Amino acid sequence: MIYSMTGYGKASIEIAGKKVTAEIKSLNSKLMDISTRISNGYRTKEIEIRNELSGRIKRGKVDFSLYVESSVAETTTQINLPLIESYYWQIKAISEKLHIPVPEDWFQTLMRMPDITKTESHSELSEEEWEDVKALIHKAIDEFNAFREQEGKSLQKVFETKIGNIRKLSEEINKYEAERIEKIKTRLRDNLAAIGEVDYDKNRFEQELIFYIEKLDVNEEKVRLKNHLDYFLETMEHEKSPGKKLGFIAQEIGREINTLGSKSNHSEMQKLVVLMKDELEQVKEQVLNVL
Numbered sequence: 001m002i003y004s005m006t007g008y009g010k011a012s013i014e015i016a017g018k019k020v021t022a023e024i025k026s027l028n029s030k031l032m033d034i035s036t037r038i039s040n041g042y043r044t045k046e047i048e049i050r051n052e053l054s055g056r057i058k059r060g061k062v063d064f065s066l067y068v069e070s071s072v073a074e075t076t077t078q079i080n081l082p083l084i085e086s087y088y089w090q091i092k093a094i095s096e097k098l099h100i101p102v103p104e105d106w107f108q109t110l111m112r113m114p115d116i117t118k119t120e121s122h123s124e125l126s127e128e129e130w131e132d133v134k135a136l137i138h139k140a141i142d143e144f145n146a147f148r149e150q151e152g153k154s155l156q157k158v159f160e161t162k163i164g165n166i167r168k169l170s171e172e173i174n175k176y177e178a179e180r181i182e183k184i185k186t187r188l189r190d191n192l193a194a195i196g197e198v199d200y201d202k203n204r205f206e207q208e209l210i211f212y213i214e215k216l217d218v219n220e221e222k223v224r225l226k227n228h229l230d231y232f233l234e235t236m237e238h239e240k241s242p243g244k245k246l247g248f249i250a251q252e253i254g255r256e257i258n259t260l261g262s263k264s265n266h267s268e269m270q271k272l273v274v275l276m277k278d279e280l281e282q283v284k285e286q287v288l289n290v291l
Contacts, residue, residue, distance in 0.1 A: 002159075002236055003291040004151030005029065005060040005243070009144025013136045015129055019069040022133075022140035024053075026148075028289050029061040039068045041125055042133060049137065056141050058241055059291055066137070079117055087113045148291065158286055159236060159246075163229050165279045166253070169272045170225055173218065173260070180266040184216065218263050225256040243290035250284050 005028040012021040020039075034053055038046055053064055087110055095102045103109040110116065232249045235242045257280060261273035 001149070001240075002152040002156050002242060002246075003145075003148040004155055004289050005148070005291050006151055006289055007057075007060070007144045007148040009140045009142070009147060011136050011139040011143060013132060015132055020133055020136060021065075021067055021069075022137045023065040023067075024057075024062065024140050024144040026057070026060040026062045026144070029059060032057070032059055033061045035061075035063050037063075037065045037067070039066055041068060042066055042130075044125070045130065045133075048134075052134070052137055053141070056145070059243070066133075080115060083113075084110050084116060087116075151289075152291070155286055155290060156236060159283060160233065162279045162283045163232055166257075166276050167226070167229050169276045169279070170222055170260075172272055173222065173264075173269055176266055176269050177218075180216075180264075180269065184265070216263050216265060218260050221256050221259045221263070225253065225260070228253045228256060241291050243287060246287045246290055247284070250280065250287055254280055254284075 005026060007024070007026045009024045010021065012019055014020075032054060034050055036046060036049065038049065042049075049064070049066070053062060088106070091109070092102060094100065228249055232246060232253065235245055235249060239245065254277075257273060257276045261270060261277075264270050264273060
């Protein structure tokens with residue numbers, strides 16, 4: 001079973017007249033990278049929250065948010081009177097110095113200035129409330145991991161299809177093998193005949209011909225390629241968090257395909273190699289999203 005590094009989870013709860021929401025998003029990353037945005041009331045619990053996240057989420061660039069929508073009863077909005085007075089005298093001084101008319105509506109002008117109002121919460125975080133919030137975070141992580149699992153199933157189907165396509169293409173090489181070898185023999189004999197009356201050791205020629213054909217033989221590459229394809233599927237099915245390992249196996253598959261291409265010396269075989277490379281590139285792109 002594989003999991004995607006792309007994930008999303010969200011959960012909300014009503015606590016004492018306020019709505020608390022935990023939200024988790026992630027993208028692929030080589031390491032574990034957690035970014036948090038936590039409401040002021042729970043900021044003191046950030047280390048504990050990070051430990052919860054890192055304990056249950058493996059790898060990925062993770063964005064975590066914990067925010068609160070408070071009721072009127074829980075908060076009080078206050079007007080900063082000293083700041084209003086300061087703004088008033090500053091604007092009046094600027095008006096006199098620069099000969100600019102003062103505002104006709106002082107109240108509207110002053111209320112639009114920065115930091116005139118602030119909202120304060122009168123409630124402190126109780127142990128009971130924190131336990132409820134922790135349960136909320138766990139629920140969001142459960143949703144997040146379920147999303148990753150579902151995305152992983154989709155990725156697994158893609159890999160099975162692509163690996164199957166590479167296997168079929170590699171098997172198609174067989175029907176060109178005999179033709180390719182015969183063409184090589186014929187070409188060498190024709191080139192030798194074109195030289196004219198040249199005395200040569202026929203036994204030595206046959207030995208060199210066999211040696212040359214053996215160098216172009218691709219049976220070993222086909223066997224290794226099949227083994228790598230099988231290993232890819234086995235790793236995907238039975239190992240946990242196999243993303244990096246699948247990447248290494250994909251590299252080995254690419255090496256065998258490249259060797260097949262360099263040895264093929266046949267137009268139809270080379271076309272098959274190009275198609276295999278195309279399928280493998282799509283596998284490599286998607287492997288980056290595997291946990």
